[in-house]
Amino acid sequence: MQAATENRRWSKEYPELGTGPVPAESCISPEYFELERERVFRRTWLNVGRVDDVPNAGDFFVRELAVCKTSILVIRGKDGVIRGFHNVCSHRSNKLVWEERGTCRGALACHFHSWGYNAQGQLTGVPDEENFHDLDKSKLGLSPVTTDVWEGFIFVHLGPQPQETLIDYLGGVAEQFKGATFHKRRLTHTYKVEEQANWKVALDAQNEAYHLPFQHRYSFPGMFVLKDNRYLRLSGVKLYNHHAVWSTTYNSESTPTPTGALMNQLNTATTNSRLPMLGDFDFFVIFPNFVILQFRGIEDDYYMTYNFWPLAVNRCIWEIKFHFPPAETAGQRLSQEYLKHRICDVLQEDAVAHETLQTGLNSRAKTHLILQDDEIQIRHFHTVLEDYMGFFNGRGH
Amino acid sequence: MAEVPLPEPFQSLEPFSAWALATERERRAKRLSSSMEEIQAFYDALFPQLEAVVAYLDQFPLDQLPAEAQPLYYLTLSLVEVTSAVELYHNPHIFEAIEPTRFRRVE
Ligand code: FES
Numbered sequence: 001m002q003a004a005t006e007n008r009r010w011s012k013e014y015p016e017l018g019t020g021p022v023p024a025e026s027c028i029s030p031e032y033f034e035l036e037r038e039r040v041f042r043r044t045w046l047n048v049g050r051v052d053d054v055p056n057a058g059d060f061f062v063r064e065l066a067v068c069k070t071s072i073l074v075i076r077g078k079d080g081v082i083r084g085f086h087n088v089c090s091h092r093s094n095k096l097v098w099e100e101r102g103t104c105r106g107a108l109a110c111h112f113h114s115w116g117y118n119a120q121g122q123l124t125g126v127p128d129e130e131n132f133h134d135l136d137k138s139k140l141g142l143s144p145v146t147t148d149v150w151e152g153f154i155f156v157h158l159g160p161q162p163q164e165t166l167i168d169y170l171g172g173v174a175e176q177f178k179g180a181t182f183h184k185r186r187l188t189h190t191y192k193v194e195e196q197a198n199w200k201v202a203l204d205a206q207n208e209a210y211h212l213p214f215q216h217r218y219s220f221p222g223m224f225v226l227k228d229n230r231y232l233r234l235s236g237v238k239l240y241n242h243h244a245v246w247s248t249t250y251n252s253e254s255t256p257t258p259t260g261a262l263m264n265q266l267n268t269a270t271t272n273s274r275l276p277m278l279g280d281f282d283f284f285v286i287f288p289n290f291v292i293l294q295f296r297g298i299e300d301d302y303y304m305t306y307n308f309w310p311l312a313v314n315r316c317i318w319e320i321k322f323h324f325p326p327a328e329t330a331g332q333r334l335s336q337e338y339l340k341h342r343i344c345d346v347l348q349e350d351a352v353a354h355e356t357l358q359t360g361l362n363s364r365a366k367t368h369l370i371l372q373d374d375e376i377q378i379r380h381f382h383t384v385l386e387d388y389m390g391f392f393n394g395r396g397h
Numbered sequence: 398m399a400e401v402p403l404p405e406p407f408q409s410l411e412p413f414s415a416w417a418l419a420t421e422r423e424r425r426a427k428r429l430s431s432s433m434e435e436i437q438a439f440y441d442a443l444f445p446q447l448e449a450v451v452a453y454l455d456q457f458p459l460d461q462l463p464a465e466a467q468p469l470y471y472l473t474l475s476l477v478e479v480t481s482a483v484e485l486y487h488n489p490h491i492f493e494a495i496e497p498t499r500f501r502r503v504e
Pocket residue numbers: 089090091092093094110111112113114115
């Protein structure tokens with residue numbers, strides 16, 4: 001794709017989004033945050049993991065969803081089906097599983113009175129069962145949560161009746177990734193950062209390339225300054241119903257560091273199956289809080305994911321995962337460690353910005369965010385958000 | 398960690414065996430607790446041999462590295478850990494970054 005040269009290109013393509021400032025209140029208002037729990041996080045499909053997290057029958061993981069005030073147990077049954085349940089015992093609602101992940105061999109036993117459940121969520125054991133009144137075990141399994149899998153990504157929906165199936169909800173994104181070989185890459189590194197920032201402040205700060213040449217001037221000098229595109233204008237923007245993707249190109253001529261040059265030679269692990277990329281770097285925001293980042297590598301592509309988990313109006317967890325082609329040799333692995341290391345430097349700079357942005361917003365010195373054309377994906381995100389929230393009702397943007 | 402001597406051609410790296418650390422958390426802690434002089438000395442010793450070290454390691458499948466190759470592999474991972482400190486920042490720390498322990502590797 002060619003670097004953009006035309007000014008204000010995307011707003012011409014998406015005039016319905018307008019060009020005005022976006023209200024900042026959504027990132028600082030406790031009232032807004034309380035409404036978000038219901039209006040956003042219980043009305044959308046949320047990515048909670050990947051099939052790789054539960055490869056075998058009985059494997060499970062627990063996802064604490066503070067924003068929905070619940071804990072979710074995702075477990076692969078003996079029948080191979082991945083199911084989600086509220087992680088709550090049917091007896092007197094004790095939290096059932098306390099580990100972050102594990103394997104159910106036989107039964108999951110509640111810590112309080114040891115009611116036991118199998119990997120399909122059925123209640124199988126009740127100590128001193130004869131002393132209960134009319135107990136029907138078949139009706140007292142774990143409470144299911146709507147769960148579905150798309151291209152290996154596990155999603156849950158906490159609403160009573162999802163309005164759309166997962167695939168309909170993903171819409172054009174699902175089409176874009178049809179047959180993408182995510183499963184050929186392996187989860188190699190996971191990071192978690194707890195931040196003093198609203199989840200959207202963190203997401204918005206990642207959701208653009210405008211800052212790259214400036215905020216990351218130490219960690220990637222020269223990389224984001226292209227001769228014919230010195231402000232790293234986006235090479236592509238696609239806005240979907242709820243979701244969005246933007247793409248950039250890299251400066252392939254920027255001189256690698258000595259280690260970087262050697263690592264480029266070692267970077268030969270391959271799946272023989274590239275990812276369906278739009279640019280050299282693609283950033284897909286899957287509403288509300290999931291991101292897939294695709295990177296064009298030398299011999300093969302790799303991808304990362306982010307999940308931004310709200311904890312409170314000004315606190316969130318930024319979860320970061322790297323997925324590389326399987327490395328067979330130390331050299332291949334090392335080149336991946338190198339890429340990961342350089343990216344992590346950048347992310348540690350990013351995390352600072354998330355908190356300094358939040359500090360500035362909290363001061364209420366400014367009421368709005370001012371967005372340029374290459375930040376249109378942030379405008380789109382806040383428009384989709386307002387569609388769900390109906391908070392500003394026509395005032396503000 | 399257990400003292401396994403480095404393979405013959407790489408015994409000059411023996412003074413840096415404290416950098417042979419198995420986990421990212423340990424390697425990061427080592428970088429952050431070392432002076433730039435110590436980091437530079439480690440880099441200067443290993444980097445010129447890095448290609449040879451990798452060629453040696455790459456004789457084996459990654460999941461079947463022999464015991465004497467393991468510390469050597471960890472040394473290369475530590476080299477990656479210090480590469481930006483040496484080649485970019487000239488400082489063990491990233492300049493405008495959050496407190497490093499807050500960026501938590503889940504292993
Ligand atoms: S609350 Fe779980 S067994 Fe009693």
